[in-house]
Amino acid sequence: MKYSAIRRMAKLVQRSDIISFAAGAPSADTFPVDDIRRITASVLENDAKAALQYGLTLGYAGLIDAVVDFCQTRKGMSVAVEQVCITSGSQQALDLIGRLFLDPGDVAFVELPSYVGAIAAFRNLQAQTVGVRHANDGIDIEDLVRQIKACQQSGGRPKLVYVIPNFQNPSGITLSLEKRKTLVEVADRFGLMIVEDDPYGEVYFDVHSAGALRPIRTLDGENRVIYLSTFSKILAAGLRVGWIVAPAKIIEKIDLAKQATDLCGSMLDQRIVTECWRQGVILRHLPAIREFYRARCDAMLEALTEMMPTGVSWTKPSGGLFLWVTLPEQLDSEVLFSEAIAQQRVAYVSGQPFHVNSKGHNTLRLAFSRENEDNIRTGIHRLAGLFKSHLE
Amino acid sequence: MKYSAIRRMAKLVQRSDIISFAAGAPSADTFPVDDIRRITASVLENDAKAALQYGLTLGYAGLIDAVVDFCQTRKGMSVAVEQVCITSGSQQALDLIGRLFLDPGDVAFVELPSYVGAIAAFRNLQAQTVGVRHANDGIDIEDLVRQIKACQQSGGRPKLVYVIPNFQNPSGITLSLEKRKTLVEVADRFGLMIVEDDPYGEVYFDVHSAGALRPIRTLDGENRVIYLSTFSKILAAGLRVGWIVAPAKIIEKIDLAKQATDLCGSMLDQRIVTECWRQGVILRHLPAIREFYRARCDAMLEALTEMMPTGVSWTKPSGGLFLWVTLPEQLDSEVLFSEAIAQQRVAYVSGQPFHVNSKGHNTLRLAFSRENEDNIRTGIHRLAGLFKSHLE
Numbered sequence: 067m068k069y070s071a072i073r074r075m076a077k078l079v080q081r082s083d084i085i086s087f088a089a090g091a092p093s094a095d096t097f098p099v100d101d102i103r104r105i106t107a108s109v110l111e112n113d114a115k116a117a118l119q120y121g122l123t124l125g126y127a128g129l130i131d132a133v134v135d136f137c138q139t140r141k142g143m144s145v146a147v148e149q150v151c152i153t154s155g156s157q158q159a160l161d162l163i164g165r166l167f168l169d170p171g172d173v174a175f176v177e178l179p180s181y182v183g184a185i186a187a188f189r190n191l192q193a194q195t196v197g198v199r200h201a202n203d204g205i206d207i208e209d210l211v212r213q214i215k216a217c218q219q220s221g222g223r224p225k226l227v228y229v230i231p232n233f234q235n236p237s238g239i240t241l242s243l244e245k246r247k248t249l250v251e252v253a254d255r256f257g258l259m260i261v262e263d264d265p266y267g268e269v270y271f272d273v274h275s276a277g278a279l280r281p282i283r284t285l286d287g288e289n290r291v292i293y294l295s296t297f298s299k300i301l302a303a304g305l306r307v308g309w310i311v312a313p314a315k316i317i318e319k320i321d322l323a324k325q326a327t328d329l330c331g332s333m334l335d336q337r338i339v340t341e342c343w344r345q346g347v348i349l350r351h352l353p354a355i356r357e358f359y360r361a362r363c364d365a366m367l368e369a370l371t372e373m374m375p376t377g378v379s380w381t382k383p384s385g386g387l388f389l390w391v392t393l394p395e396q397l398d399s400e401v402l403f404s405e406a407i408a409q410q411r412v413a414y415v416s417g418q419p420f421h422v423n424s425k426g427h428n429t430l431r432l433a434f435s436r437e438n439e440d441n442i443r444t445g446i447h448r449l450a451g452l453f454k455s456h457l458e
Numbered sequence: 459m460k461y462s463a464i465r466r467m468a469k470l471v472q473r474s475d476i477i478s479f480a481a482g483a484p485s486a487d488t489f490p491v492d493d494i495r496r497i498t499a500s501v502l503e504n505d506a507k508a509a510l511q512y513g514l515t516l517g518y519a520g521l522i523d524a525v526v527d528f529c530q531t532r533k534g535m536s537v538a539v540e541q542v543c544i545t546s547g548s549q550q551a552l553d554l555i556g557r558l559f560l561d562p563g564d565v566a567f568v569e570l571p572s573y574v575g576a577i578a579a580f581r582n583l584q585a586q587t588v589g590v591r592h593a594n595d596g597i598d599i600e601d602l603v604r605q606i607k608a609c610q611q612s613g614g615r616p617k618l619v620y621v622i623p624n625f626q627n628p629s630g631i632t633l634s635l636e637k638r639k640t641l642v643e644v645a646d647r648f649g650l651m652i653v654e655d656d657p658y659g660e661v662y663f664d665v666h667s668a669g670a671l672r673p674i675r676t677l678d679g680e681n682r683v684i685y686l687s688t689f690s691k692i693l694a695a696g697l698r699v700g701w702i703v704a705p706a707k708i709i710e711k712i713d714l715a716k717q718a719t720d721l722c723g724s725m726l727d728q729r730i731v732t733e734c735w736r737q738g739v740i741l742r743h744l745p746a747i748r749e750f751y752r753a754r755c756d757a758m759l760e761a762l763t764e765m766m767p768t769g770v771s772w773t774k775p776s777g778g779l780f781l782w783v784t785l786p787e788q789l790d791s792e793v794l795f796s797e798a799i800a801q802q803r804v805a806y807v808s809g810q811p812f813h814v815n816s817k818g819h820n821t822l823r824l825a826f827s828r829e830n831e832d833n834i835r836t837g838i839h840r841l842a843g844l845f846k847s848h849l850e
Contacts, residue, residue, distance in 0.1 A: 120696060
């Protein structure tokens, strides 16, 4: 199934009578709407002409300062202003980094499964994506080394490894601290860049687990790691504001590439996000956002435990928006999807498009971001019924 | 000089003691700030959650309707909703179209001079840009045909011709109606796409000349022409909203390419622009915008006529933000630039970067958008003094 098909599917399942675990968007109920209203009015009251004019390609200076501050206070990551580029969401960051590092035929290693948007961005540039096995503590380092060597031996050009270390989309899995360290060593050894995509890192459910979420970049990875994040999940997704942290020399090249791509991002969006950070809106709302998704995740895990038939397993995320279900081998989640929609009025995303090796037919992604706890129970009940009926 | 150097130059000349004819941005004084304030507040009051959530890659449906309406009422152009993609400014449109039509080594024909952002977008994709001569009525059709044939004969792959038909950036020149028709014939004959970039078409100074501005797309060019425009010059540049009109099959491909590029543009920007169109803000403000730039253009033309030494010539734009100066052959505008800044405190952009053939050393672009009439007279006086001192 192609990326376009997933998106058509996502549109389809926005029909209101369907319980949707498909949509990957954060819940709009987590957006601090009143604060954004107030701040937007004040930006347009005090500085409208600048907020409505072109700005610098790398981003509004005040927002770059905010990102530096965010990285320091939230991530324990020292970042200089010359190491930051503001992007139109993380998706633009993936595209720009791909353009910089991937010539046609170059190899990017991605987890099995991995984020479809990254896969699409790399493939769009005619890069080759090679899948690496994935365990409950993240990317399988031995398999990565094996794949890099195989690539080199067959004359391929390994360039980067792409990981979502925290509450991965689609699996909900978190990369262990031990493996984060090893990953940097492997990248050093083989001369690869690490693209560390961290949209969900602040959406953890348990404050004790937050310590294990140290950015790979802080583990001797300053020159090896390109760190990405976004305000989409912790403020508002429609304000298209993400960022890249990378060595200054790379940011200079990104500046050039971005100029030819969009000149600059939305200045109004950037000003709003800047003020949301400065005025503490983001930090103030984070606990509520975490609690919001934790409750939904708990409800889903509880329902799965209670209702799913033997042979069905799932991940237990400690943050993020997603969990990952594995069905018995004989079931095909893509085949079951039409039944899930037509008969059960419940939607998910089947697992195959997240696999660059076309495997994963018996897997699927469930997002617990969109539906409330009642709907989650009802939806899981329906899905469990569907799977049972095919296992009898 | 590279694109990056131009932009560094543009930053430099934002110093307040310098009269700048360099910056290519529209004047923020033309932005309908009060209307935008009111409309933004109402969007966030009535529909905040949707305005702050992800949207469709091709753009907000209400805005696509607005663009269809704009094309019909302002451009006499029938457009279906399936033929529109909203972009993050016209620059993103150039990048997306380049990605779709230009493989590395493919040839894009551009005028001498042409817009640096388009040149950068095409070159960024490793396409080859071939310059075509330019006269006072636009692109030299005979030279275009000659260049296409030469390209074919040398085994090149001619793919598209890029023109800015109305008040071109950088020259201020308008493509004649006759040539618009011929251009479609030539594109048909050689199987080329025409990229018609029209950011300035509504900023005309004389209502009588508006009839001559028919989009090339309306001249039997529906299947040959990709039409681009933007709200940057007629509403606000920092709201990053442009659009592409193209055959529906091309829009489908752009959808896929854009998904991997940014998922979607700023939803808030798109909602604001939509309401500005629906509520008539854009149409209501257009006369004032035209008058604003007309007065500045008149002041610059008058000062040039009065003050410039013999041997210096310039275009007489009937719209837009720019005019184009040609100095006697022995002068080099790039060499003179440092003197212009250091001694005369006046800035322009030298002509060479607009020429893909590295010619144009004795040309320069003057923007009349930024400075008021008094500063325009003072700045031209200083420039005239500088040029005279080098001609004596």
